[in-house]
Amino acid sequence: MKSQGAIRAAADAAATPTVSIRRAEIGDAGPLAGLMTELGYPTTADEMADRLRSILPHGDYLVAVALNNGQVVGAIGALIGYYLEKNGCFGRVIALSVASGHRGRGFGASLLAHAESWLRARGAVICIVNSSAHRTDAHRFYRREGYQATGLRFQKDLQPPVPLPASDSKI
Numbered sequence: 594m595k596s597q598g599a600i601r602a603a604a605d606a607a608a609t610p611t612v613s614i615r616r617a618e619i620g621d622a623g624p625l626a627g628l629m630t631e632l633g634y635p636t637t638a639d640e641m642a643d644r645l646r647s648i649l650p651h652g653d654y655l656v657a658v659a660l661n662n663g664q665v666v667g668a669i670g671a672l673i674g675y676y677l678e679k680n681g682c683f684g685r686v687i688a689l690s691v692a693s694g695h696r697g698r699g700f701g702a703s704l705l706a707h708a709e710s711w712l713r714a715r716g717a718v719i720c721i722v723n724s725s726a727h728r729t730d731a732h733r734f735y736r737r738e739g740y741q742a743t744g745l746r747f748q749k750d751l752q753p754p755v756p757l758p759a760s761d762s763k764i
């Protein structure tokens with residue numbers, strides 16, 4: 594029979610998992626599709642595999658996954674952007690998602706810290722993240738991680754394509 598201490602240690606270990614993070618691979622397409630679907634963007638494994646084939650070769654783009662007992666439970670996408678108006682570059686978090694059953698256990702914070710280190714090592718001076726107004730839980734998370742709300746996001750649909758103005762269409 595297990596002692597109370599051993600039972601408590603096992604419970605603690607389950608509550609605070611050792612987070613391991615690595616670069617995503619094509620073989621992660623299935624779990625990544627599930628995480629993007631949970632984020633609100635329904636995605637099949639085949640679609641995700643196609644996306645990863647385009648994205649993974651880009652040196653300015655990071656896709657990393659968090660593992661719990663070898664199982665993918667979270668993912669982050671981040672990229673380097675280049676300022677036009679001044680020197681240098683910035684980082685941007687494109688997507689961050691932790692599986693609903695694994696939230697509140699540090700996976701999100703570890704993924705964000707990993708992406709920030711990756712961006713910092715490539716010279717990014719700030720990290721920007723767009724987060725929809727309705728994601729109030731995520732806003733709490735970003736504030737806790739040291740992010741400040743600094744602006745408004747404007748968005749306009751560009752599909753279906755609008756014909757180019759006559760002057761541009763001669764190009």
Ligand SMILES: CC(C)(COP(=O)(O)OP(=O)(O)OC[C@H]1O[C@@H](n2cnc3c(N)ncnc32)[C@H](O)[C@@H]1OP(=O)(O)O)[C@@H](O)C(=O)NCCC(=O)NCCS
Nearest residue numbers: 689690691696697698699700701702724728730731733734
């Ligand atoms: C936001 C998110 C990535 C955070 O990941 P996480 O692994 O739960 O985060 P951590 O465990 O590192 O930190 C927990 C903190 O996140 C926040 N949080 C947001 N949603 C949470 C949830 N469902 N459960 C627990 N904490 C949540 C809390 O502020 C919490 O801090 P607190 O315990 O001090 O209140 C994750 O909750 C998630 O995937 N949410 C849905 C998708 C989403 O909104 N993504 C961000 C898009 S911009």
